Amino acid sequence: MPVTIDAPISWKNANGDDSIMLDHLQPNIVKPHVREFLTLIFLKFSDEASGRSFVRSLSADLMKSAKQHLNEIEAFKADPPVPGTPYVGLGLTRSGYDVLSVADIPDDQIFQAGMQKSDFNDPDVDSWDSYFRGSIHAVVLVADMLNDTKAQAHGKVLQLVDANPGVSVVGTQDGLGLHNDNREGIEHFGYVDGRSQPLFLREDIDAEEDRTDGTANWDPAFPLKQIIVPDPAAPDPAVHFGSYFIYRKLEQNVRFFKAEEEKLAVRFGLSDGERAGAMAVGRFEDGTPVTMQSEDGVESPVPNNFNYFSDKNGAKCPFAGHIRKTNPRGSGGFEDMEGERSHLMARRGQTYGVRTDNPNDGMIANKPEKDVGLLFMAFNSDIANQFEFTQKVWANNPGFPAVPDEFPAPGVDPIIGQVPGDGPRPDMQGAVVWGQADSLTTVSAVPRTVTMKGGEYFFMPSLAFLRAL
Ligand code: HEM
Numbered sequence: 001m002p003v004t005i006d007a008p009i010s011w012k013n014a015n016g017d018d019s020i021m022l023d024h025l026q027p028n029i030v031k032p033h034v035r036e037f038l039t040l041i042f043l044k045f046s047d048e049a050s051g052r053s054f055v056r057s058l059s060a061d062l063m064k065s066a067k068q069h070l071n072e073i074e075a076f077k078a079d080p081p082v083p084g085t086p087y088v089g090l091g092l093t094r095s096g097y098d099v100l101s102v103a104d105i106p107d108d109q110i111f112q113a114g115m116q117k118s119d120f121n122d123p124d125v126d127s128w129d130s131y132f133r134g135s136i137h138a139v140v141l142v143a144d145m146l147n148d149t150k151a152q153a154h155g156k157v158l159q160l161v162d163a164n165p166g167v168s169v170v171g172t173q174d175g176l177g178l179h180n181d182n183r184e185g186i187e188h189f190g191y192v193d194g195r196s197q198p199l200f201l202r203e204d205i206d207a208e209e210d211r212t213d214g215t216a217n218w219d220p221a222f223p224l225k226q227i228i229v230p231d232p233a234a235p236d237p238a239v240h241f242g243s244y245f246i247y248r249k250l251e252q253n254v255r256f257f258k259a260e261e262e263k264l265a266v267r268f269g270l271s272d273g274e275r276a277g278a279m280a281v282g283r284f285e286d287g288t289p290v291t292m293q294s295e296d297g298v299e300s301p302v303p304n305n306f307n308y309f310s311d312k313n314g315a316k317c318p319f320a321g322h323i324r325k326t327n328p329r330g331s332g333g334f335e336d337m338e339g340e341r342s343h344l345m346a347r348r349g350q351t352y353g354v355r356t357d358n359p360n361d362g363m364i365a366n367k368p369e370k371d372v373g374l375l376f377m378a379f380n381s382d383i384a385n386q387f388e389f390t391q392k393v394w395a396n397n398p399g400f401p402a403v404p405d406e407f408p409a410p411g412v413d414p415i416i417g418q419v420p421g422d423g424p425r426p427d428m429q430g431a432v433v434w435g436q437a438d439s440l441t442t443v444s445a446v447p448r449t450v451t452m453k454g455g456e457y458f459f460m461p462s463l464a465f466l467r468a469l
Contacts, residue, residue, distance in 0.1 A: 001016050001017055001018075002017055002238065003017045003018055003020075003021045003224075003238070003239060003241065004018050004224065005223060005224045005225040005228065006223050006224075006225060007223050007224070008199065008200050008201060008202050008205060008221050008222065008223065008224065009200070009201065009202065009224060010201065010202035010203060011030075011066075011067070011070050011201050011202075011203065012203060013202075017238070017239045019067070020239040021228075021239050021240070021241050022065065022066045022067040022070070023065050023066075023067050023463075024065060024234070024239070024240050024241070024462040024463045024464040025065060025066040025067075025228065025241055025242075025462060025463070026063065026065070026066065026089050026090070026242070026243075026460050026461075026462075026463065027064060027065065027066050027068070027069035027087055027089065028069075028087055028089055028141075028348055028379075029066060029227055029228065029243045029346065029379050029460065030066055030200045030201060030224070030227070030228075030346075031066075031069070031070065031073075031200070031201060031204065032194075032197075032346075032348055033069060033087040033089075033143060033348075034084075034087070034143065034144065034145045035087065035141075035143035035144075035175060035177070035348070035350050036143075036144070036145050036146075036176075036177040037143065037144055037145070037146065037147045037150040037151075037174075037175075037176065037177075038141065038142070038143040038150070038174065038175030038176070038350050038375075039141075039142045039143075039150065039154050039172060039173070039174050039175070040139055040140070040141055040142075040172070040173045040174075040175070040247070040375070041139065041140040041141075041142070041154075041157060041158075041161075041169055041171075041172055042131055042136045042138075042139050042169070042170050042171040042172070042173075043136070043137055043138040043139070043140065043161070043167055043168065043169060043170065044135070044136065044137050044167070044168050044170050045096065045099045045100065045137045045138070045166055045167055046166040046167075046168070047099070047166040048099060048100055048101050049166065050164040050165060050166025050167050051096070051099055051100050051137065051138075051164075051166065051167065052100055052469045053164050054160055054161065054163075054164040054167045055090065055100070055138075055466050055469050056466070056467060056469050057160050057163070057164075058088065058090060058140065058157065058160055058466070059090065059463055059466035059467045059469075060467055061156070061160070062088040062153065062156055062157065062160075063088045063089070063090065063463060063466070064085060064087075064088075065463055068085075069084070069087070070201075072084035072085065083145075083149075084144075084145075085149075086142060086143065086144040086149050086150055086152075086153035087141065087142070087143040087144065088140065088141070088142055088153055088157065089140070089141040089460060090138060090139070090140055090141075090460065090461075090466060091138065091139045091141075091245045091247075091458025091459060091460045092137065092138050092458060092459055092461065093114065093135070093136055093137055093138065093456055093457065093458055093459075094111060094112045094113075094114060094457075095114075095135045095136075095137055096136075096137035096138045097233075097459075099137055100469065102233050102469075103233070104232040104233040105232070105233070106229070106231070106232060106233075106242065106244070106459040107232065108244055108382065108383050108384070108457075108459075109384070110383040110384050110388055110457065111244055111383055111457045111458075111459060114135075114456065114457060115132075115248075115455045115456045115457050116132075118388065119392070120388075120391050120392055120396065120418055120452075121396060121418035121419055121420050121421075121422075122418065122452045123422070123451060123452055127453075128452075128453055128454030128455075129171065129249065129453050129454040130171075131170040131171030131454075132171075132249075132453075132454030132455065132456065133454075134170070136170060136171075136456055138458075139245075139247065139456070139458055140157055142154045142157060143175075143350075173249065173352065173375065174352060175350035175351065175352045175375050176350070176351060176352060176353070176354065177350065177351065178351040178355070178359060180192065180285070180286070180359075180360055181360055182286075182299065182300070184287070184302065186285075186351075186359065187252070187351055187374055188252045188254050188351055188353070188355075188359065188368075188372045188373060188374070189252060189254060189257050189258070189277075189281070189415075190258075190285045190359055190360065191277075191281050191283060191284075191285050191287070192283065192285065192286060192287035192302055193349070193374075194347065194349070195287055195302045195304055196218075196220075196304050196323065196327065197220065197346065197347060198220060198221075198222035198226060198227075198344050198345070198346055199220045199221055199222065200222055200223075200224050200226075200227065200346075205220065205221045208220055208304075211301070212301040212303075212304065212305070213301060213303045213304065213305040214305045215305060216305060217305045217306050217307050218304060218305050218306055218307055218329055220304065222341070222344065225381060226342065226344070226345075226346075226381055226386075227243050227345070227346050227379045227380065227381055228241040228242065228243050228381060229241060229242060229243065229244075229381045230242075231461050231462040231464070231465050233461065233465050234461065234462045234464045234465040234468075235464050235465070235468055236464070240462035240464040240465060241462055242459055242460050242461040242462050242465070243379040243380070243381065243459070243460050244379065244380045244381065244382075244383050244457065244458070244459055244460075245377065245378075245379060245380075245457070245458040245459065245460045246345070246376070246377065246378045246379075246380060246383065246387045246455070246457060247375070247376070247377055247455050247456055247457075247458065248375075248376040248377075248452055248454075248455035249352070249373065249375055249376075249452070249453040249454050249455060250373050250374045250375075250376050250416070250450050250451070250452055250453070251370060251371070251372070251373040251450065251451045251452075251453050252372055252373040252374065252449065252450055253368075253369050253370065253449045253450075253451070254359075254367040254368050254369070254372065255364060255365070255367040255368065255369045256369065256447075256449045257446075257449040258273070258364045258367055259364055260446045260447065260449060261273035261274075261276050261277040261280070261446075262276070262364070264276035264277075264279070264280065264443070264446055267443035267444065268430055268432055268441060268443060269432050269441075270432070274295075274296065275290065275294065275295075275434070278290040278296070278321075279317070279318050279321060279430045280318075280320075280321065280322065280414035280415065280446055281321060281322050281323065281414075281415065282317050282321030282322050282323030282324050283323060284296035284297075286298075286299050286302070287299070287302030287303070288302075288303065289303055289306050289317065289323075290316060290317045290321065290434075291306060291308055291310075291311045291316040291317035291324075292306055292316075294316075294434035294435070306329070307329040307330050307331070308324060308328065308329055308330070308331035309330065309331070311331070311435075312331070313407075313431075313437040313440065314403075314410065314429065314430070314431075314440070315431035315434070315435050315436055315437045315439070315440060316431070316434060316435050318410065318411075318428060318429055318430040318431075319400075319401055319403065319410030319411075319429070320410045320411040320412065320413060320414060320417075320428045320429070320445075321414075322395075322413050322414065322415040322416065325394050325395050325400065325410075325413040325417075326390050326394060326395060326413070326416075327344060328340060328394075328401060331401065332394075332400070332401050333401045333402050342385060342386075343385060343386055343389050343390055343394070344386070345378040345379060345380045345386040345387055345390070346378060346379040346380075347376075347377070347378045348377045348378060348379065349374050349375055349376045349377050349378070350374075350375050350377070351372070351373070351374055351375070352372065352373060352374070352375050353368070353371050353372030353373060354372075355368065355372065356368075373450070373451075373453075374450075376455075379460075383457060391416070391418075394413070395412065395413035395416050395417050395418075396412055396413070396417050396418050396419065397412070398410065398411050398412050398425075398426040407429070407440070408427060408429055408442050409426060410428070410429060411425070411426045411427055411428035411429065411445050412425055412426060412428075412445065414428065414445060414446040415449075415450060416450055417448075418448065418452070422448055425445040425446075425447065425448070426445060427442045427443060427444055427445055428442070428443060428444075428445045428446070429441065429442045429443075430443070
């Protein structure tokens with residue numbers, strides 16, 4: 001039986017090729033790995049032999065499989081819980097494959113060209129963090145629930161770097177989880193993040209049905225082919241799979257954004273910034289979708305079982321709202337729902353930067369203006385159809401989704417939309433009175449508060465390839 005890629009799989013019942021695939025797949029792809037404390041180490045290889053030696057040792061000594069990760073999660077649920085091991089992941093760039101003299105390079109053309117060649121109206125490469133301006137050959141991700149265990153694993157990776165003189169660290173980036181008062185993960189603007197994810201494992205889909213708000217209005221089940229592809233350089237690409245890994249460092253000017261929420265509220269004639277912020281993001285800070293109700297308050301579990309079918313004019317959630325732009329849930333004007341869903345990706349981001357203020361204190365003047373943000377990370381099987389499409393054809397495009405002639409264009413995504421040269425952003429539309437289409441008003445848009453500081457495309461190969469290199 002070939003690997004099941006046209007549907008989600010049950011990892012507990014996986015046998016045959018599905019089981020072999022999970023034994024050689026890196027963790028964090030089919031299911032997020034805990035990344036409360038995270039370090040990304042960006043590397044260059046000066047020669048083939050040291051690069052190969054480093055990769056072989058790292059994968060043999062420090063990297064676990066997706067299967068082991070899933071078993072560790074089960075063991076952690078036991079009483080007493082058995083702690084898992086840190087996550088160590090490895091991605092290679094196109095130039096990394098070249099230095100390692102691997103002939104069968106993953107064939108996604110956008111991966112091969114690299115992020116510097118992408119056309120997302122990104123700031124000039126000259127303004128990116130310095131190590132992204134040149135070429136990077138590999139990234140190692142080290143993450144865990146505790147800083148100590150993460151730091152130990154980080155130390156072991158650096159020992160392997162030292163043991164291979166042709167390998168050098170060109171940049172390091174730490175990530176650090178951020179939480180609200182309910183201990184839910186939030187991003188720096190203060191909104192619950194990471195709730196809506198495509199799910200690839202039957203066990204996760206069952207848990208969503210049984211332990212959250214259900215799946216009747218939004219089906220989170222996705223086929224594995226949305227995130228994994230055969231690893232062309234592995235000993236047996238029929239069972240050895242990998243995934244394209246997108247990395248973008250997105251700095252957030254929190255003080256600017258929080259002030260802009262208030263100004264947006266004034267433009268819409270609202271009493272405070274709360275609903276204005278929810279109109280920009282598509283959810284209130286506590287995760288309540290603004291398409292479901294006009295105020296926050298649906299806290300636990302944070303809902304994800306919704307769509308925009310009762311919000312056809314954008315009078316509850318504006319068409320420009322970040323989560324509506326990046327997942328229209330059937331309201332994107334596609335004839336074919338599967339086509340629309342095929343653009344979604346597995347997001348595995350983490351916040352970065354240390355806050356000296358309390359992110360949840362409701363103040364503006366003490367909020368950071370730089371050095372904090374989101375390390376956007378995502379797994380794709382087709383970069384053009386997933387990440388690139390989402391950023392370019394949805395988020396950056398003021399004309400998406402197409403609306404009837406009597407309505408103005410929706411505008412760009414207020415969070416991640418980018419226009420050429422950071423010029424003026426097209427107006428956005430929203431309802432003054434929640435849900436009332438006759439109160440739809442067009443106002444000037446939120447300026448850009450998120451700045452891309454660099455990034456790259458990687459392929460996370462199968463362990464079988466890495467260990468046999
Ligand atoms: C600093 C940058 C960003 C911030 C602050 C941000 C914030 C958020 C928040 C608060 C949510 C709602 C939580 C959830 O549903 O999981 C969300 C969801 C989402 N974001 Fe972002 N995000 C950022 C960057 C991006 C980028 C670069 C992309 C893709 C190009 C993206 C794609 C998505 C998608 C697909 C969802 C889920 C939508 C859904 O299924 O309803 N985000 N984001």
